[in-house]
Amino acid sequence: MLTTILGLGATALELGLISSLTVLALFLSYSMLNVCDLSTDGCFTLGAAVGAVVAISGHPYLSILAAMGVGMVSGCITALLQTKMGIDSLLSGIIVNTGLYSVNIAIMGGASLLNMNRTETVFTRAKTLLEGTFLGPQYRLVVVVLFVAAALVLLTWFLKTRLGLAIRATGNNPDMVRSSSINPAFTTIVGLCLSNSLTALSGCLLAQSQKSVNVTIGSGMVTIALASLLIGRAFMGKGSIGKRAVGAVLGAFVFRLVYTIALRFNLPAYMLKLVSSVIVIIAIAGPYFKKRFPEFRRIRQASKGDGNA
Amino acid sequence: MLELIDVCKTFNAKSIFEKVALSHFDLKVNDGDFISIIGANGAGKSTLFNAICGTFLTDSGKIILDGEDITFKPEHKRAKTIGRLFQDPMRGSAPGMSIEENLALAAGHGGWLSKVSKADKEVFRERLSLLGMGLEDRMRQPVGLLSGGQRQALTLLMSTFNPPRLLLLDEHTAALDPSTSEKVLELTKKIVEDNKLTCLMITHNMQSALDLGNRTVMMHMGKIIYDVEGEERKGLKVADLLDRFREAAGRNLDNDRMMLV
Numbered sequence: 001m002l003t004t005i006l007g008l009g010a011t012a013l014e015l016g017l018i019s020s021l022t023v024l025a026l027f028l029s030y031s032m033l034n035v036c037d038l039s040t041d042g043c044f045t046l047g048a049a050v051g052a053v054v055a056i057s058g059h060p061y062l063s064i065l066a067a068m069g070v071g072m073v074s075g076c077i078t079a080l081l082q083t084k085m086g087i088d089s090l091l092s093g094i095i096v097n098t099g100l101y102s103v104n105i106a107i108m109g110g111a112s113l114l115n116m117n118r119t120e121t122v123f124t125r126a127k128t129l130l131e132g133t134f135l136g137p138q139y140r141l142v143v144v145v146l147f148v149a150a151a152l153v154l155l156t157w158f159l160k161t162r163l164g165l166a167i168r169a170t171g172n173n174p175d176m177v178r179s180s181s182i183n184p185a186f187t188t189i190v191g192l193c194l195s196n197s198l199t200a201l202s203g204c205l206l207a208q209s210q211k212s213v214n215v216t217i218g219s220g221m222v223t224i225a226l227a228s229l230l231i232g233r234a235f236m237g238k239g240s241i242g243k244r245a246v247g248a249v250l251g252a253f254v255f256r257l258v259y260t261i262a263l264r265f266n267l268p269a270y271m272l273k274l275v276s277s278v279i280v281i282i283a284i285a286g287p288y289f290k291k292r293f294p295e296f297r298r299i300r301q302a303s304k305g306d307g308n309a
Numbered sequence: 310m311l312e313l314i315d316v317c318k319t320f321n322a323k324s325i326f327e328k329v330a331l332s333h334f335d336l337k338v339n340d341g342d343f344i345s346i347i348g349a350n351g352a353g354k355s356t357l358f359n360a361i362c363g364t365f366l367t368d369s370g371k372i373i374l375d376g377e378d379i380t381f382k383p384e385h386k387r388a389k390t391i392g393r394l395f396q397d398p399m400r401g402s403a404p405g406m407s408i409e410e411n412l413a414l415a416a417g418h419g420g421w422l423s424k425v426s427k428a429d430k431e432v433f434r435e436r437l438s439l440l441g442m443g444l445e446d447r448m449r450q451p452v453g454l455l456s457g458g459q460r461q462a463l464t465l466l467m468s469t470f471n472p473p474r475l476l477l478l479d480e481h482t483a484a485l486d487p488s489t490s491e492k493v494l495e496l497t498k499k500i501v502e503d504n505k506l507t508c509l510m511i512t513h514n515m516q517s518a519l520d521l522g523n524r525t526v527m528m529h530m531g532k533i534i535y536d537v538e539g540e541e542r543k544g545l546k547v548a549d550l551l552d553r554f555r556e557a558a559g560r561n562l563d564n565d566r567m568m569l570v
Contacts, residue, residue, distance in 0.1 A: 158422075160424055160425075161421065161422045161423060161424055162413065162414070162417075162419055162420070162421055162422070162423055162424070163421040163422060165406070165410050165413055165414050166414060168403070168405070168406055168410075169403040169406060169410075169411075169414055171405075172403035172404060172405045172406060173400070173402065173403040173404065175400055175401070176400070176401055176402055176403050176411075176414070177385075177414070178384055178385045178388060179388045179392070179393060179401065179468065180388065180414045180415055180417055180467075181385055181386065181388040181389045181417060182385060182414070182417075183383070183385045184385075
C-alpha cells in the first residue's frame with residue numbers, strides 16, 4: 001500500500017515537475033505579460049519533436065538546447081505577429097499553433113509518432129552517471145528537479161532585473177513602459193521568446209521521459225498549465241515574485257497528484273483534459289462569482305420582497 | 310527649443326467623420342517657457358501633445374526639439390526627452406508593481422539585466438519624501454493601493470526623475486479633488502522650477518492658466534488664436550480671455566468643462 005502511494009507520488013512529482021516548466025512559461029506570458037499564449041500546445045509538441053529528432057540522431061544534450069532554440073523562434077513569431085503585424089494576441093497564438101501542426105509532422109519526418117526506446121536521452125545519460133550512487137534509483141527525478149530548479153531560479157532572478165520589470169510593466173500598463181523609453185513590442189518579444197523556450201523544454205523532457213513523441217503530445221497543454229497556474233495562485237496568493245513562481249511549480253505538482261489519484265479510482269486517462277478544463281473554469285469563475293455574490297443576493301431579495309430590499 | 314512648423318493632422322480623412330485636429334499649426338517654445346494652453350473641447354490641445362510625443366505620425370509639417378528633427382522618431386525614443394502626464398492618474402504607473410519597481414523603471418539607468426541597488430533605493434526614498442505624502446515608507450506596496458492624488462504625484466516624480474527637456478501636462482489635476490489638485494499643482498510648480506523645465510500645460514481652469522507660467526496660448530479649431538506673454542499677460546483677467554475668444558472665434562466660449570473662475 002505504502003509503496004503504491006509512494007510510487008504514485010513519485011510519478012506525479014516527475015510528470016508534475018516536467019509540466020511545471022510549461023506552467024512557468026505561462027506564469028511569464030499569462031501572469032506577467034498578460035498575453036494568453038495559445039501557441040503553447042504546438043510549441044510543446046515542437047520541443048518534443050525537435051528534442052526527439054536530435055536525440056535520435058545521437059545528441060542527447062544538444063537536443064535540450066535545440067528544443068529551447070526552436071521554442072524561442074516559435075515564440076518570436078507569435079510575438080512579431082501581435083506586435084508588428086496588427087494581429088490580435090489570441091489570434092496570433094492560434095495561427096502559430098495551427099501552423100506548428102504541419103511543422104511538427106514535417107520535423108518528425110512525416111510520421112505522427114517517433115519511438116525513442118533505444119535512444120540515448122538526458123535520462124539514460126543520467127542513469128549511467130548516477131549508477132551505484134544513492135540517487136541511482138531516482139535518476140529521472142534528479143534530472144527533472146535540476147531543470148526545474150534552474151528554471152525557477154533564473155526566472156525569479158530575471159523578473160527582478162530591469163528587463164524583467166519592463167516585461168511585468170508591459171502586462172500591467174504598456175503606456176507607462178513607453179513613457180519609460182522602452183518599446184513594449186521589444187519586451188513582448190523577449191517575454192514570449194523566453195516563455196516558449198520553457199514550453200519547448202518541457203515538451204522535450206516529457207518526450208524523452210516517456211521515450212516517444214506523438215504529434216498530439218501537447219494538445220490541451222495550455223489548459224492543463226493554466227489550471228496548474230491557477231491552483232498555484234490559490235495556494236500562494238499574491239506574494240513576491242519568487243513565491244508566486246514556486247506556487248506555479250507547486251500547482252503543477254498538485255494538479256498531477258489529484259489527477260494520478262483520480263486515475264487510481266478508475267477515472268479513464270482520457271478524462272484528464274475535461275478535468276483540467278473544469279479546474280480552469282472554477283478557478284477563474286469562482287473569484288468572479290464571489291465578487292458578484294452580494295449583487296446576486298440583493299437582486300434575489302429584491303425580487304422576493306417589495307423590490308426595495 | 311521646441312518648434313512645430315506647419316503641422317497638420319486630420320482624423321478619419323475623406324469620411325463623414327473627418328475632423329481636422331491640427332491645421333497648419335505653428336508654435337515656437339523657448340527654453341524655460343511654462344506655457345498654459347486653453348481652448349474648448351476638440352480644439353486640438355491633446356492632439357498637439359500626441360503629435361509632440363509621437364503617439365501618431367502627423368500628416369505634414371515638421372517637429373523640431375533641441376535642433377533635432379523628431380517628426381519621424383518613435384514614441385518610446387522621444388520619451389527620453391519628453392515627459393508627459395495625463396488627466397487619468399492611473400495611466401502613468403503600473404498598478405501591480407511596487408512603488409520601488411515603478412521608480413526603478415522610470416529611473417531607467419543600468420543595463421537590461423541590472424537590478425535595483427541599495428543606493429538607488431536610497432535615492433528613491435529621498436525623492437519620494439519630497440512629495441510629502443509618506444510614500445517613502447510604502448515603497449514595497451503595489452501602486453494600485455495608492456489614491457488618485459498619490460498616484461498622480463508619483464507619476465509626476467517618475468516622469469521628472471531624469472529631468473526631461475520638455476514636460477507635457479494634459480489636465481493632470483482635473484480628475485483630483487480640489488485640495489489634492491492644489492497640492493499636485495504646487496508640487497508641479499516646485500519640480501518645474503527646481504529643474505528649470507520647459508513645460509506645456511493644458512488646463513480648463515482659466516484662472517490657473519493665467520496664474521501659472523509665463524505664457525498663455527489659446528487654441529481653436531486646430532490653430533492658435535491667441536498667444537500672450539510678458540507685460541500684456543500680467544494685466545489679463547479671465548474676462549479678457551473670454552473676450553479674446555469671442556473676437557477670434559466669433560462665438561462665446563461656452564463649455565461646461567471650462568472653469569471660468
